[in-house]
Amino acid sequence: MSNNKDSQKDNTTSNEIGKEHGITRRKFIKNTGMIVGGVAGGSLLGGMLTNNFQAETTNSPVYEEETSTFTEARMFFTRYEDFVVLMQATERIFPEDDNGPGAIDLGVPYFIDKQLAGSWGINGSDYRKGPFPGSEPSVDTSTQTRGEIFINGLRKMNQLSHKQFGASFDDVEKNQQIDILMHFENDEVDMKGVAASDFFSLLRQMTLEGAYADPLYGGNKNMEGWKMKEFPGAVHSYEDIIENDEFIKMDPISLEDYQQG
């Protein structure tokens, strides 16, 4: 995601924060040089400095119009009907509040969609040989892939919503959605080939991942998840603050900034 306007803005604030705590950019660079200087040789040192600090020293152009992200389209979920259930379910797990955005605005549903479309969704690094015994296997011991489990789980949510409240999951009240999710959490739903509670914990886990993983994966939009969590992201060194007794708040740095500068 390249939103120049935003990264420009973040850089200014991060400079301000740096100054506030007496860590000027110059000193930061100097310290870094001291730490790795002359050891790893030019390539590492050079790479690190440009990677980390180019953003602060070059003036990236500022575009007037909003640039589009182009990545918010579905890669895995074919039915929109399934995707809206996912959107609502993740928002109930991580709702918008006074602290900041919820799952939907953070891009969590698209994050999950992308994850399921890739190796994670097809259990690409798992041991998959049989036999697969057990009546209610966990998501990790099921014959189904994580992608299949998601589709089955979301459809089951919708079914339950129709059955219990006479409308689809995205049309019922918040507290009704919560009620349905609790049925999953407490294993009061029968899912084929996997415990409902285990599907729920995967859904919960992936919702948190989408809120807090580096934005390169499509969630944690504009690092809003990190801002709420006061997590500074891919900061290359905390040498100057590790011994500090006061809490130090910094504006976060994404891997895009870290790796490309």
Next chain:
Amino acid sequence: MATEMDKVDVVIVGSGWAGGIVAAELSKEGYRVVGLERGKDQKMEDFIGAKDELRYSSRHGMFQDLTKETITTRNTENEDALPIRSNSTNSINGTDTGGSGVHWDGATYRWWPYDFEAYSKTVEQYGEDKIPEGMTLQDWGITYNELEPYYDKFEKTAGVSGEEDPLRPGRSDEYPNPPMRGSQVTSLFKQAANELNYHPYHMPSANMSQQYENPDGETINACVYCSFCGMYGCDFGAKADPIVTVLSTAQKTGNYELRNNAYVTRVLHNEDKATGVLYVDTQTGEEYEQPADLVVLAGFTFANTRLLLLSEIGEPYNPDTGDGVIGKNLTGHFGFYGVSGFFNDKKFNLYAGAGALGATLSDFTVEQLDHNELDFLHGFEPRVVQSGSTPIGSNGVPGDTPTWGEEFKEKSLYYTNRNFGINIQVGNLPWAHNYMDLDPNYTDFIGDPLLRITCSFSDQDRNIARYSVEKSKEIMEQMGADIIEGSEITDETEFNETTLTSHTAGGAIMGDDPQTSAVNNYSQMWDMENLFVVGASSFSTFSSSNPTGTVGAVAYRAAEGMIKFLKEDGGILVEKN
């Protein structure tokens, strides 16, 4: 038919700390050494910019490829074991150049004199009756004092940054580097511990407190406390790992060749001599035979044990009779216990840290406790570690809070930098019923049986865990936490597929009697003099401290034995008892 490669002096399975140390020592002596590593090639440049929690921590990017091989677990002999299918269930084994030593945290301890003579010392102090029935305590056939020079050597290779533990036995030399910097958390722990009259000290770490050149001439950079440490390769070459130390040393001699994607399947042998190993190139499926004068297994506890069983070397352990040795005395840190403290008015910079930046104390270790009054043997080590928290992994909330929804979001955000834990390491001692053998149902990607773990907890394990949680709560209270919660250990708490850790040992244990041990104190197989089995597989018992310091020491000792063996034309290096 396997393609036969040119014969070399030494072939080593694995390129972690154990395999790397042996590679460096033997290639420095001029021997031609081939290393075989099942995982891919990787070097320091691969870790630059690797600050990606999802990839490395949540998805376990540096761990074993389970599509090819895994292990199975069960509690008792009359159950079918099930495979660990996903690293999300439990990630244990490293792979790729450098093994687990690349993404370790770097806490580098020595073990206690007691550990090496667990049986004799227990009997001496408390009498034979103190050892519960079924506990298979055994001496290592080497003492702490005999192993001390090798600890010293490993600490110098790894540039360990440490402060002397006031309760540990004498060291022949100081740590090569001063301790790392402290943090608000480590200071708070030390202050509380002092108030309780304990003896806190800074954890010894392989994250460098300053730039360091080791005796082999390898430079390790100064740690910048960047937080993406354990589970990650170091972005700065500032964590001692096999790549920046021993493997680099071995490469520089020109005598070491490391082959990646080389999955070893058998040790080849005639009656009593190893002749080489068989391996599969995982990128082509082709099979190769690598002949060698000396064969070294350094593939970690699981692979070492499995390769011995698959190759039919040594007598497999029989849990019913207690006969046999291969697979015996499975021990480790089975599960980590802890106490969480939530602070309502204090906020810490918890996002900053380094893998082994921490403070600990030895007041509850085996040599400090009086076991006459306790319902367990051995001891434990409570500690705070500020390894740098990352946001997916740090969502702790007090126990009465829901785990999702509005209240969860609010509280998890509030407590992100207001809660941390005291971790507790408890060494699980060996029992006759905890062992490894080959699984009859599940196979690896080429059809060979997987390794099977059979393990269950005893009252000893639960009692010591309960006691350790209770004592750690007192420390947390002294630290001023507002809400304190500890691991709950009930009579039903049991070993399961999530309990096994990368701190697992046994299977080819060390001793002075071939009847009860697989290797002698040079890690040389009693039954096959040119086969050395190196690593935690040789630990006869386990300790409360982290294992890798001892893996390093034992590997240096083994390398010395191998050189002796090659120079003196063979023979068993230690007299049998």
